[in-house]
Amino acid sequence: MNNTYLILGIAVMAIVTYLIRVTPMVLIRKKIKNKWIKSFLYYVPYTVLSAMTFPAVLYSTSSFVSAAAGSLVAIVLAYTKRSLLTVAVCAAFTAFIMQIIM
Amino acid sequence: MRKQEFLQGIKDGLPIALGYFSVSMAFGLTVALSGLPIWSAVLISMTNLTSAGQFAGVNILLALGALTELALTTLIINLRYFLMSLSMSQRVEEKMNIWKRMIFSFAITDEVFAVSMQHKGILTSSYMAGLVLTPPIGWTLGTLTGAVLTSFMPPVLSSSMGIALYAMFIAIVIPPARENKNVMIASLMAALMSVIFYYAPILKSISSGWSIIIITLAVSAAMAFFFPIADEEEGQNE
Structure with missing residues (x-):
């Protein structure tokens, strides 16, 4: 593979990604009044994060069992309102321990 | 620049940067193992700042795919940022100028978006400046570290870190869902x-x-x- 292709390819990825991110932020300067659109945008963070997490989280480590154990710990800790970092570290630690003992 | 808000942004961004460091290490590792030069892995992370989009892009690059295919795949995988940017455009202060908007937009990721959405009140320039400062650094340095340390990391450790980001998503969604x-x-x-x-x-x-x-x-x-x-x-x- 030559470097010209590699650099061109990386540039294409970077430009496409940036245009997606910058367009709404720069073009939409007014607050949206429409109730449906406001409701729609209110729900987006929760739907997009939930869709990304399940079922992908169950395949995020090298074994299903360790991922499931980590997920369970994450859900319980999140339900008791622990901080993001606590939840993330405890889930990863649980997965790590499970991988060692299984 | 309001110092208090800037510091709050830094405080909110730092856990993201730390999370990114471990995840992008996996990316750097994968890219280095697949035979692409280390500088290209770092350049991709520095200019793209995405996870799934980058992995897919590297797969296409390795197969010497057409640039149109690369562009289309990147567009589809990253289209959700359009929704996130749209959502955030409603929360940033209306008077924020175009240059600041252009700079902050670069760092709209799933995690930066999620954290900014749970921030109380409008998103000021000072807060955003603090929030977007460290995640790109963590992402880029993690990639470099992963690519360089390819042979030193026990696989069991790096593979168990993959769950961390998803756990963070769970921690973001569940508390408001409970209420x-x-x-x-x-x-x-x-x-x-x-x-x-x-x-x-x-x-x-x-x-x-x-x-x-x-x-x-x-x-x-x-x-x-x-x-x-x-x-x-x-x-x-x-």
């Missing part, structure tokens, strides 16, 4: 549809990037139609 029935319904429906899209015949041939876009649009649209937010919820979101 608000509609958020709970929206989250459960999205998760359920995602599971169906993943395993069901025919549907599972749809790429995960597309699935996430379709599910996000469909569930959010349906929820907005059947359960439009009341004024007090709206206040919570602003």
